Amino acid sequence: MGIESSCDETAVSIVERGEKNGVINEQIKSQIPLHSKYGGIVPEIASRNHYEVIDHLTFKVLEKSNLNINDIDLLSLTQGPGLIGSLLVGLCFAKGLSFSRKIPIVPVDHINAHIESVFIDNQDIQYPLIALVVSGGHTSIFYQASKFETEVLSKTRDDAVGEVLDKIAKFYNFGYPGGPIFDGIYKQGNKERFSFTFPRMSDGSNDFSFSGYKTAVLKYSREFRIRVNTQIFYDLMSSFLHSVIDYLLKKTSSAVKDFDIKSVVVAGGVSRNSLLREKFTKEFKNSNITLYLPSSQYCTDNASMIAWLGYEKYMKFPDLDLFDFSLNSYSRALFKHKKKVK
Numbered sequence: 001m002g003i004e005s006s007c008d009e010t011a012v013s014i015v016e017r018g019e020k021n022g023v024i025n026e027q028i029k030s031q032i033p034l035h036s037k038y039g040g041i042v043p044e045i046a047s048r049n050h051y052e053v054i055d056h057l058t059f060k061v062l063e064k065s066n067l068n069i070n071d072i073d074l075l076s077l078t079q080g081p082g083l084i085g086s087l088l089v090g091l092c093f094a095k096g097l098s099f100s101r102k103i104p105i106v107p108v109d110h111i112n113a114h115i116e117s118v119f120i121d122n123q124d125i126q127y128p129l130i131a132l133v134v135s136g137g138h139t140s141i142f143y144q145a146s147k148f149e150t151e152v153l154s155k156t157r158d159d160a161v162g163e164v165l166d167k168i169a170k171f172y173n174f175g176y177p178g179g180p181i182f183d184g185i186y187k188q189g190n191k192e193r194f195s196f197t198f199p200r201m202s203d204g205s206n207d208f209s210f211s212g213y214k215t216a217v218l219k220y221s222r223e224f225r226i227r228v229n230t231q232i233f234y235d236l237m238s239s240f241l242h243s244v245i246d247y248l249l250k251k252t253s254s255a256v257k258d259f260d261i262k263s264v265v266v267a268g269g270v271s272r273n274s275l276l277r278e279k280f281t282k283e284f285k286n287s288n289i290t291l292y293l294p295s296s297q298y299c300t301d302n303a304s305m306i307a308w309l310g311y312e313k314y315m316k317f318p319d320l321d322l323f324d325f326s327l328n329s330y331s332r333a334l335f336k337h338k339k340k341v342k
């Protein structure tokens with residue numbers, strides 16, 4: 001059983017691993033309607049809502065799976081990163097279940113679980129791989145020699161890409177989140193009308209930066225007095241989205257060239273974006289490197305990816321003291337900040 005409560009989705013999933021591999025049932029309660037009117041996530045509202053629904057979702061997922069809590073062999077939960085109050089709800093709930101029912105518990109890293117989300121539907125993915133994780137909280141490129149040997153190649157210095165989409169949506173009073181709203185409308189605009197330049201780090205580092213994009217969109221909006229749902233608005237959003245995705249693609253392709261890899265993974269909420277999927281698919285279509293994108297339901301936060309990675313971690317490190325962990329312990333230590341070039 002996987003438990004996810006790091007941000008604005010409470011999710012509990014039951015998966016079967018071993019001889020048969022698959023998701024038996026997953027229950028997700030999205031908090032989007034609660035946060036939408038504020039234009040972003042309100043942490044206190046998020047933790048209170050996780051607290052209200054986590055036990056109901058657990059009963060429901062067991063019921064839908066025709067299982068009893070005593071049938072669960074392993075618990076896996078998001079240890080971090082995430083909102084502290086939200087993480088604590090999942091941690092206390094999962095530790096309570098583990099302690100009272102004597103079920104072993106595995107804490108997993110949320111970002112590593114996003115990478116793992118592509119393995120749910122593709123069990124023969126070859127390592128080494130390069131993974132781009134694009135979400136509301138993270139924009140990073142990783143090199144993985146194997147599942148638990150992860151090196152950070154690039155990370156954002158400021159906003160995450162999904163965060164910029166959400167902030168632009170807030171500016172235009174669209175509510176939260178922005179990604180799905182802009183996904184449909186870029187096709188109606190002229191991508192050549194506004195120019196955006198790829199950000200560059202003055203210290204020559206490989207990191208991302210997205211705050212310049214946000215500033216440029218807001219500057220154009222004010223300068224041209226752009227109103228929503230006008231042709232110029234569609235042109236601006238189209239130019240912006242094409243440039244941001246080309247930037248993600250350029251950085252990922254450059255990492256791919258630096259390493260001797262077999263697979264590329266793009267995961268996280270923004271990997272649901274149709275323009276991103278189209279451009280990445282085209283880029284790797286005729287190459288000997290295979291691109292993996294999560295199925296739509298596993299792009300945004302979910303507990304199946306947590307359960308999937310928890311099982312892998314338990315099989316790989318059976319001797320870890322799995323109950324005695326806190327929110328900040330060893331999970332993050334698996335991520336090394338080092339560049340390894342071919």
Ligand code: KG4
Nearest residue numbers: 135136137162177179180269270273300301
């Ligand atoms: O992975 P996720 O559920 O949460 C984090 O771990 O942050 O990602 C949420 C982010 C939000 O910023 C949302 O705007 C973005 O994913 N998103 C999208 C799309 N669907 C969700 N961005 C672009 N296109 C989409 N279709």
Ligand code: ZN
Nearest residue numbers: 114135300301
């Ligand atoms: Zn996430």
